[in-house]
Amino acid sequence: MxxxxxxxxxxxxxxxxxxxxxxxxxxxxxxxxxxxxxxxxxxxxxNGTRRPAAPNATVGADAHGDPGGSAQELRPGTSVYExxxxxxxxxxxxxxxxxxxxxxxxxxxxxxxxxxxxxxxxxxxxxxxxxxxxxxxxxxxxxxxxxxxxxxxxxxxxxxxxxxxxxxxxxxxxxxxxxxxxxxxxxxxxxxxxxxxxxxxxxxxxxxxxxxxxxxxxxxxxxxxxxxxxxxxxxxxxxxxxxxxxxxxxxQQPTSPRRSVPIKAMVRCLPLWAIFTGFFSHFWLCTIVVTYLPTYISSVLHVNLRDVSSLPTGHRIGSRPDGNWFLAARHHRPCRPRPRGALGLLLPSLCAVALPFAAPSYAMTLTLLILIPGTSNLCDSGFIINTLDVAPRYASFLMGVSRGFGLVAGIMSATATGFLISQDSVSGWRNVFFLSAAVNVFGLAFYLTFGQAEIQDWAKERTLTRL
The missing domain is CATH 1.20.1250.20 (MFS general substrate transporter like domains)
Known part of the structure; x- marks a missing residue:
């Protein structure tokens, strides 16, 4: 029954x-x-190209004189801010x-x-x-x-x-x-x-x-x-x-007695820090791509607002900063995910470094912008589900902590990008992508050095035996 x-x-x-x-x-x-x-x-x-008199002013679409053409396409009466x-x-x-x-x-x-x-x-x-x-x-x-x-x-x-x-x-x-x-x-x-x-x-x-x-x-x-x-x-x-x-x-699902989370053991566990560092590096670059993609295309390539919307057709949208949270529920057997996780950090870094040099070519820039999130997809089968190998008993808790590291990376990368491009548009974007590549390379080196796929001693189920 x-x-x-x-x-x-x-x-x-x-x-x-x-x-x-x-x-x-x-x-x-x-x-x-x-x-x-x-x-x-x-x-x-x-509108970064115009010179309005006051912030938060409501102006017509033809009042900006934007050489890039984006301002002329705005609806009359919409607000433009300083x-x-x-x-x-x-x-x-x-x-x-x-x-x-x-x-x-x-x-x-x-x-x-x-x-x-x-x-x-x-x-x-x-x-x-x-x-x-x-x-x-x-x-x-x-x-x-x-x-x-x-x-x-x-x-x-x-x-x-x-x-x-x-x-x-x-x-x-x-x-x-x-x-x-x-x-x-x-x-x-x-x-x-x-x-x-x-x-x-x-x-x-x-x-x-x-x-x-x-x-x-x-x-x-x-x-x-x-x-x-x-x-x-x-x-x-x-x-x-x-x-x-x-x-x-x-x-019918197996249950185990509720135990306290071994925080001290987790803090001292380098394989866990390798996962956290991988999350931080991965979300740093992906946040920039998802958040600043329209701004970059509009300001650097001078593409009008309508064409900006046609860009993500080949975009690997699943790379959004908070889109991998449901992977914790995926059934999989222990494996060695480090090679794919490493490629998920290395390949986007190479594309990011190449982006500033590809700016004169519209097609090459779009190709690299598509490849960055596309190649980062390899992280899904790497460190993103690595917590299920290292500590399956605490996978939900550790996924939450890992996501916290990703959110911190999103905050820092968005803030740093705004600061860098405010100094100079051309060199600022170059520094943004170079910094992102450096963060990814650091995460890659740390993950390859300390990352593991074996369950840790503090996360193993222990059976009590009485003599």
């Missing part, structure tokens, strides 16, 4: 848990478009500050009040703040930074709460598939916003980037609070067969 529920309630696209994955897919899509939308909008929000590159870097990095602040508290809160409320509230708050962003920009850059930080806190709640949802809804043998469906929403959302963001800005004005995707998030909130429940046992619409299948599958 114990085996019948799993046999009857096997995976299927008509199951409620698959519907939950699709709803979460849409929610992740909304979250990432709200985050990346600013990278597209800021090309129209800030934000220096340092200010832009601060705005870009502020959302990561918010995510870090809620990375740990949101997981604890989800266990108390329920993941449905935490994730839904995070999505709703982020969507409302997105709708308010154009008004905040008119009121001043300080308010924009505050809005983006608060939005990061809301998104941190939404990202973290998903782990608790799947702990009660996903049978162990289906977690990889369900979490991949849900997590791919962030990849697809990045692709969508980079494809249509420039077109929306040109046709309707850049504020509509925030209005449209903020509204999409609010719509997802209605769907979320209507369809989703924390526990399949409490869901009023779930079939008896599926409920029995999920409950029986979760009851």
């Amino acid at each position: 114990d085996e019948k529920p799993p046999a009857r309630g096997g995976p299927g696209f008509c199951s409620l848990r698959c519907g939950l994955a699709l709803v979460m897919h849409l929610s992740n899509l909304a979250l990432i478009t709200q985050r990346v939308g600013l990278s597209i909008a800021i090309v129209a929000m800030v 934000w220096s590159p340092e200010t832009q870097g601060l705005i870009f990095s502020s959302i990561n500050y918010g995510i870090i602040l809620t990375l740990i508290p949101s997981g604890y809160l989800a266990g108390i009040v329920g993941a449905k409320r935490v994730l839904g509230a995070g999505l709703l708050i982020s969507s409302l703040l997105t709708l308010f962003t154009p008004l905040a920009a008119d009121l001043g850059v300080t308010l924009v930074v505050v809005i983006r930080t608060a939005q990061g806190m809301a998104q941190g709640m939404a990202w973290t709460g998903q782990f608790t949802i799947w702990a009660k809804w996903a049978p162990p043998l289906e977690r990889s598939r369900l979490t991949s469906i849900a997590g791919s929403g962030a990849a697809f959302g990045t692709f969508i916003i980079l494809c249509v963001g420039g077109l929306i800005s040109q046709a309707l004005g850049w504020p509509f980037i925030f209005y449209i995707f903020g509204s999409v998030g609010c719509g997802c909130c209605v769907l979320w609070f209507t369809v989703i429940y924390d526990d399949p046992v409490r869901h009023p619409c779930i079939s008896v067969r599926e409920k029995e299948h999920i409950v029986a599958s979760l009851a």
